[in-house]
Amino acid sequence: MNIDKKICDDLVANDVSFVTTVPCKQLAGVIEEVDQREDIFHIPSNKEDEGMGLCAGALMGGKRSAIIMQNTAIGVTINTLATLIQYYRMPLPMIISYRGELREPVACQVEMAVHTKALLAQLNIPTYHFHWQKDVEEFDNILKYTFMCNKPVAILTDANFWGGYGDQ
Amino acid sequence: MIRSEILKDIALILRDQLVVCNIGIPSQELHAIDDQPTNFYMLGTMGLASSIGLGLALAQDKTVISIDGDGSVLTNLGTLPTIGNNCPNNFILMIIDNGSYGSTGDQPTYTGKKTDLAAMARAAGCDNVVEVQDVDTGEALQAAIDGKRGTVMVVKCDSGNAKMPVITMDPVVIKDRFMKAVKAS
Ligand SMILES: [Mg+2]
Numbered sequence: 001m002n003i004d005k006k007i008c009d010d011l012v013a014n015d016v017s018f019v020t021t022v023p024c025k026q027l028a029g030v031i032e033e034v035d036q037r038e039d040i041f042h043i044p045s046n047k048e049d050e051g052m053g054l055c056a057g058a059l060m061g062g063k064r065s066a067i068i069m070q071n072t073a074i075g076v077t078i079n080t081l082a083t084l085i086q087y088y089r090m091p092l093p094m095i096i097s098y099r100g101e102l103r104e105p106v107a108c109q110v111e112m113a114v115h116t117k118a119l120l121a122q123l124n125i126p127t128y129h130f131h132w133q134k135d136v137e138e139f140d141n142i143l144k145y146t147f148m149c150n151k152p153v154a155i156l157t158d159a160n161f162w163g164g165y166g167d168q
Numbered sequence: 169m170i171r172s173e174i175l176k177d178i179a180l181i182l183r184d185q186l187v188v189c190n191i192g193i194p195s196q197e198l199h200a201i202d203d204q205p206t207n208f209y210m211l212g213t214m215g216l217a218s219s220i221g222l223g224l225a226l227a228q229d230k231t232v233i234s235i236d237g238d239g240s241v242l243t244n245l246g247t248l249p250t251i252g253n254n255c256p257n258n259f260i261l262m263i264i265d266n267g268s269y270g271s272t273g274d275q276p277t278y279t280g281k282k283t284d285l286a287a288m289a290r291a292a293g294c295d296n297v298v299e300v301q302d303v304d305t306g307e308a309l310q311a312a313i314d315g316k317r318g319t320v321m322v323v324k325c326d327s328g329n330a331k332m333p334v335i336t337m338d339p340v341v342i343k344d345r346f347m348k349a350v351k352a353s
Contacts, residue, residue, distance in 0.1 A: 018227060041226065043254055045219075046246025053216030054250070057188070057223025057232075060208065060347050065223070083212025088339045 003136050003161070004029040007095065011066060012039050014143040016093070018058035018065040020044065020051035024097040026162045027068055034068065048073035049080040052092065059090055064147065066093040071100070071116045071156065072109075081123055085152045092152040093143055098129070101158035120154050127154040130161040169302035171264045172197045172330035174323065175235075178306045182207075185313065186350060188221040188234045192271030194264065196332040198235065205349040209335055209342055215244030218261050222251055225259035228350060231313055232258060238265040238279040245288070248320075252293025255318030262309065263320070268327040286322040294320045302326070 007030050011019065018041050021031045035042045041063075045051035048069045055065035073096070085092050099106070100113025120127045126149075128142055129135075139155065146153040169177075171194060179202040188208045189195045195209040210217055218241065221234030241247065241263055251261060267280025279285055286299040296317055300308040302325035312319040335342075 018223070043226070043250070045250055047244075049213075049216065050219045050244055050246050050250065053213070053219025053244075053247075054223035054226075056216075057220040057225070058227040059223075060220075060343065061224040061227025061350060062347075063227040080213050080216065084210075084216065087212060088343045090343070 001133060001136070003133060004033040006136050007139060008033045008037050008040065010140045010143060012037065013140065014064070014147065016064045016066050016143065017041060018043070018055065018063040019068060020054050020065070021068040022046075022048050022051060022070065022073065024070040024099065026097040026099070026157070026159060027070070027095075030095070031068060047076060049077045052077055052080045052085060055092055056084055056088070056090055064091070066095065068095045070097045072112045074116055074119050075112060078119065078123065081125070081152055086123070089150045090152070091147045091150045093146045094152060094154045096154055096156050097162075098156035098158040101160070102131075103159035103164045116156065125152050125154050127156065130155060130157045133161060133163075135161060170326050170328035170330070171266060171270065172201070172332070174264065174302050174305050174325060175201050178309055181306055181309055181313070182233065186224065186230050186232045188217050188224065188232065190217040190236050190240050193329045193332065194235060194237060194270070196335055197330055199335050200330075200332040205345040208346045209337070211335065211339055211342075215240045215247075218244065218247040218251065221261065222247070222254070222259055224350070225256050226254065229258060230350065231260065233260045233262055233309070236261060236263045237270065238263060238267060238285060239269040239277045241285060242277055242279070242283075248289050248292035248294065251318070251320065252289070252295075255294065257317050259318045260309070260312045261320045263322045264325060265322050266325050266327040270327065270329050274327050274329070280327075286320075289320045289322070294318075296320065297322070299324065
């Protein structure tokens with residue numbers, strides 16, 4: 001199974017046509033796939049709170065939006081999640097590369113990894129963790145759930161899910 | 169002129185447009201001067217008026233005006249390259265540059281010193297940047313709307329705030345009526 005393609009297929013099937021991204025090594029494949037899809041408008045952002053602003057605007061313009069980012073971004077976006085996305089009740093699927101988990105080669109990434117789920121729990125953000133490739137089968141249901149309840153929803157995707165770092 | 173005088177001056181131009189208004193006193197002033205369903209008031213999240221406006225302009229065809237401030241643009245400077253590289257014809261970023269953080273007690277920002285937001289916008293790739301004085305705002309804004317090309321306006325004005333009530337409308341109500349206004353033909 002090509003998980004990059006599956007994620008994009010599910011986004012399109014759920015009418016998500018506006019996607020912003022802040023890159024991560026693990027996300028390179030899915031970002032490229034998003035960029036190449038004709039039915040998805042891809043706009044890279046410079047910071048994740050900026051990206052959430054773009055998504056909020058697109059949503060109010062009638063387009064379902066999503067953000068692809070790294071888990072370090074949770075540290076950047078807590079205010080935006082609380083005072084924009086949650087306060088105005090906006091649905092926002094957040095496809096998050098969960099750095100600092102099993103098979104992580106960079107020690108510093110663990111420092112935010114240990115806070116990631118606690119911060120999301122503190123914000124009452126529904127959170128899913130993809131560890132095995134087959135976990136992606138749930139993605140379609142998660143998108144439907146997100147647009148049903150009008151909340152930000154986190155999908156944490158770790159290195160094992162993406163197939164590790166090759167020789168590392 | 170201070171910001172509230174400019175907003176009074178251009179209220180009739182803004183009335184028919186989709187407006188995303190910056191957090192704090194700017195939204196309170198616009199709300200008090202001419203509340204419209206076509207206004208989206210930011211109640212929190214400093215810095216994102218330009219990003220929300222850009223996303224909205226990219227998602228539909230109507231003209232969108234983001235009313236931003238110098239302090240708010242400085243806190244989200246990454247917005248300028250994103251606008252510069254993606255700006256649709258229907259987006260106007262109007263930065264009311266009074267050289268101060270108005271909502272927090274008029275502390276000076278760097279734009280009142282050496283920093284030039286218009287030059288920064290140009291350097292970030294924004295093709296159509298105009299700097300105007302407060303009294304010329306209406307004319308420049310109307311020209312930007314009629315010109316139908318993406319524009320960044322930097323409006324130089326005096327620091328100061330009008331005393332306006334806090335917005336008590338529920339955020340979901342603000343969003344809901346705004347989205348209906350976006351959809352309406
Ligand atoms: Mg200011």
